[in-house]
Structures are given as C-alpha cells and as structure tokens.
Amino acid sequence: MASYMPSMSTILSSYASLSTTIMLFRAILSEMLPRRMRDYFLSKFPESLFRYFFPNFTLIVDQYWQATTNHTFLAVETYLSTIIGTSADSLHIGSHSLVPHKLNLRIPAGCIIIDEFQGMKLEWSLHKESVNSSRSHRDEVQYSYQVKCKRSDREKVMTSYLPHIANTAQTILSKRENLHIYTYDKNNCGWKSAVFKHPATFATLAMDPKKKAEIIEDLDNFVQQKDFFQRVGRTWKRGYFLHGPPGTGKSSLVAAIANHQRYNIYDLQLQSVRSDAELRRILTSTTNRSILLVEDIDCSTKASRDRTKIRDEKEELGQGELDHRLSSSDPGITLSGLLNFTDGLWSSFGDERLIIFTTNHKDKLEPALLRPGRMDLEIYMGYCTFAAFKQLAKSYLQIDDNHHLFTAIENLLEQVSVTPADVAQQLMTKNFLGIFKT
Ligand SMILES: Nc1ncnc2c1ncn2[C@@H]1O[C@H](COP(=O)(O)OP(=O)(O)OP(=O)(O)O)[C@@H](O)[C@H]1O
16 A cells, blocks of 8 residues: 655645744734633643743833832932943933933833843833722723733742842942932822932031930941841831931031931821821831931821820810711821831831931920830930031121131020021121121
C-alpha cells in the first residue's frame, strides 16, 4: 500500500492556518469573552496551555489604596520620571522654577514607556478613569499605573523590581529640592499641595541661642535614631509642643525645622476634619519624612475643649442639647481621636515623622494633651530677649558687633514685653535704619 507523504507547501500552509486559528482563539479568549466565562474555560486548561494563551501578567498600582494615598503609586510616579526615555510618545512637563534643568516629567494617560531590569522587559502605562469616590461621594478622576511583564517574571517583579522602585524613589525624594506644604481640602477630602519656600532658617530665627542649639541637636539626633527606635519597639516619630504669645516666632520655627530637616509639612486645620474616621484616613495618607503641623490647637474644636468646661456646659444645658451644639456648631474631631493618633493605635505607621502642635494659650488646653510622655519637647517662644534682639539686628541691619545703642536696648527689653515680630517690624522702618547708622 502506497504511503501518503504531504508536500512541503501543504505542511507550511497547514501550519499557517493552525497558528492563525490559535491566535484567533487566543484573542477571543483574552479580549472578547466575558471574564467569568473566560475564567471557567481557563480552569479546565492545563497550566502549560494557560501560560501559552496568557503569557503576560499585569500589575495595577492604583492612586488610592483603601481610600487613602497609595504610597506605591507615588513611588512609581517618582521612579518613572527617571526612566522616561525615547520610548515615550509625549510627556507632561512642569516646574516650580524657571531653571531649565529643573523640569519635572510625567507620562500622560495612555502613553507607554519601556523599562528593562535584570533581563526583564517591563511595559508601563498610565490609565485614567472616572469613578464614584467613596472619599468624596462624587465622581472623580482616578489614575493607575499598570506594568505589563512576562508571566514567568512575575515573582522577580514582586521581589526585586518593586523594591528597586521603592528604594530609587526614596533616594530621589530625600534629595528633593522643593519642599511642599499640604493643606487639607475638606471638599475633595484630600491633601492639596503647594511648593513651600519659607525663608526662615535657624540662622535667622531670633531666640535664646542655648534653646536653639538644643532644638537643632534634638532634630539631628532624631534623624540618626532609626535603629534605636526599632530596637526599643517605638515608632520613629517625635512630638514638639510650641507655645507662646502671637508674633514670637512659632510659625517661623516650624519653617526653620522643615528647612533644616528637608521635610514636607502637612498643615492640618482640626476644624476642617468632620470625624475621627476622617482624621484617621487623612493622617494615614501622609508620607514619611514629614511634619504634621496642628496650629492653634486651643481653637474651637472638641479636641481642645476642657473637660471641666464640658461638665459645666452639661449641667447648664443637659446632655442632649450639649451634644446637639457640639455636633452642629463644632463639627471637629474628638480629643480621643487626636490622641489615638499621636500615641496610640494610629501612631504605629510610617517613619521619620515630626508632629508639631502650636498654641498661643497653653492654659486653655485639655491637660491630657500635655501629660508627660505625650509630647517629647515643649518649647516656649517668649517675648524678645536681648540675645534674640542681637540676632534680629544681625539679620535686618547686618550689625554683628556691639553697637553703642545696645546697652540701652538691653535695659529697655528687660522692662517691656515686646514680640520679635514687633521688633522685626520696627527694624524695617527708615527711622530705625537711620538711628543705627549713627
Ligand atoms: N523669633 C523670631 N525670629 C525671627 N523672626 C521672627 C520671630 N518671631 C517673629 N518673627 C517675625 O514675625 C513674623 C510673624 O511671626 P510668626 O508668624 O512666626 O509668629 P507666631 O508666634 O507663629 O505668631 P502667631 O501665633 O500669631 O501665628 C515672622 O514672619 C517673622 O518675620
């Protein structure tokens, strides 16, 4: 019986039509079938066939994670700005200054950029969708970065590539030139950022030189204490409590600290936070190496309401009326919400954080806020001393040495309480400049 041998051209054309059929089947499976039906099909497939039909794996990094800022998203954004090369078709650019090499880069939605890492090829893209936000209860645009890799590289992406991105981003952010100040936008339930360029430094700050040196030493020690905090099982954070009359330099000190540490500032107005849950959410969305600033902590929030005062009001109004008044006229957070964060459950996240409270009226505060151990350093910013005056004279008049008016000024400052802000204001007037030139 004569055996039938197919010709070469028959083999080739059969192969071509078989591979076309497989490709078509693969496209139908991955793109056209509803997800559940596809999953059912795939569950019946052996592993090797599954890998053949779906050779790629996609990791999705959403902008928010459990309703708060996703730090991995921030890390990816920072990292990608360093690898945008010729593979991008278009770019977003922007800057906070006109120096050309300080341009920031970001890829637009839909644009693809390719990265290579330890022999793997990774395809990044930015996606944008409109979702009904659980944070603000309305439609808002949310972004996600997606990285496509070979399915076989998935493990290496998780264990080597993602840590590489986190480390690179951290190094870049720690050297960033611009600091930012974030304020809480209660309408959008998120932090709004602006570039922070406050000129105050420890060199320009007028205060007792010994106290200033203590603060600088405390900050420098804090930065080097990562291992210590880990060893003793404490969160790597430090709390400062600044108090003193208006115009004595509390805000200037915060700015000097931010500039010294190169930390961003999260400026939290307690009055704009509606509940403890909201407080917890926004605080967990702050980043490491930052200052959480709560200014004027004595102002009208439940957090600062003195217990005795509440007791008196309760007797006078009754619990029902008091509750009503507290929730309608004073929708701030509760003291326990704030304190839980500063030294309780919610303090156990994040690294290298400073928490700074300021007030003009220490006496109005709930004593629990100040109990020992809660705030690490209490700093009183007082009226202008002679030492502080000399610092102001150096900054404003460039007078370094003794001036023949200094003795008289020293005597005057011992008799009157004047704030550094008032003195600074006077030093800028023409009259004063004239007096000191003589
Ligand atoms: N200790 C100081 N050293 C140098 N400048 C100071 C100092 N205190 C005040 N000033 C000057 O006065 C201005 C106002 O001071 P600042 O806002 O820091 O005071 P504050 O204590 O925070 O006041 P408030 O309690 O009203 O917020 C500053 O911008 C700065 O120019």
